[in-house]
């Protein structure tokens with residue numbers, strides 16, 4: 001069995017538990033100091049994973065923004081930017097997205113059925129890996145482990161966070177709570193309804209809580225109980 005990476009989930013949410021609002025523009029939840037903290041987290045990881053809806057909706061680049069952090073990675077014999085990873089069952093990913101045209105290596109996990117079409121569409125832009133009839137997160141982590149990924153940062157969205165937590169595959173959760181109330185029923189939530197390990201009575205171990213300007217950063221160890 002390959003060694004799976006350490007899995008760090010990172011999210012910013014409103015007080016009422018939303019990752020975004022329902023408008024077409026991305027809602028900025030963090031403040032500059034917190035974005036800088038997230039940039040350091042990216043610099044410290046080997047790979048960054050996001051769900052396809054986040055790619056389609058936010059069109060993010062997912063890079064290490066600070067030049068000194070990139071230089072430190074290169075000096076340590078690493079790539080300037082972490083490997084960028086996404087997953088899709090439908091394979092509906094436009095080659096125009098910024099994700100494919102920024103950073104260094106890019107990897108897509110999909111089903112065997114969708115893999116051929118996606119390989120054609122993303123030729124020269126990303127490696128496409130089929131993981132069978134469905135994209136299981138355990139198989140995905142095994143594959144990343146085989147590729148030498150020791151530390152994976154998962155940056156959302158809610159569907160992806162939900163699965164990592166429900167399947168007991170997250171080692172750490174860093175949750176930034178921003179002083180906003182979104183209040184849209186159709187906006188994406190940090191997690192969707194799911195059967196989480198231990199149910200609603202299980203208390204996760206809190207590793208740390210601190211303020212970053214007007215944001216509160218909470219760190220949990222989801223595999224450990226209080």
Ligand SMILES: NC(=O)c1ccc[n+]([C@@H]2O[C@H](COP(=O)([O-])OP(=O)(O)OC[C@H]3O[C@@H](n4cnc5c(N)ncnc54)[C@H](OP(=O)(O)O)[C@@H]3O)[C@@H](O)[C@H]2O)c1
Nearest residue numbers: 011012019051052053054088089090135156157158159160
């Ligand atoms: N505040 C934050 O920190 C933060 C961070 C990231 C995102 N967001 C927000 O979150 C929202 C998107 O969240 P979301 O929950 O709607 O979507 P998401 O988690 O970004 O992506 C879901 C999509 O990923 C693919 N996927 C997920 N699990 C899969 C699996 N096991 N196998 C195969 N494919 C899988 C599917 O793509 P296909 O449909 O292609 O099959 C699925 O529709 C956006 O509004 C974004 O702005 C906020």
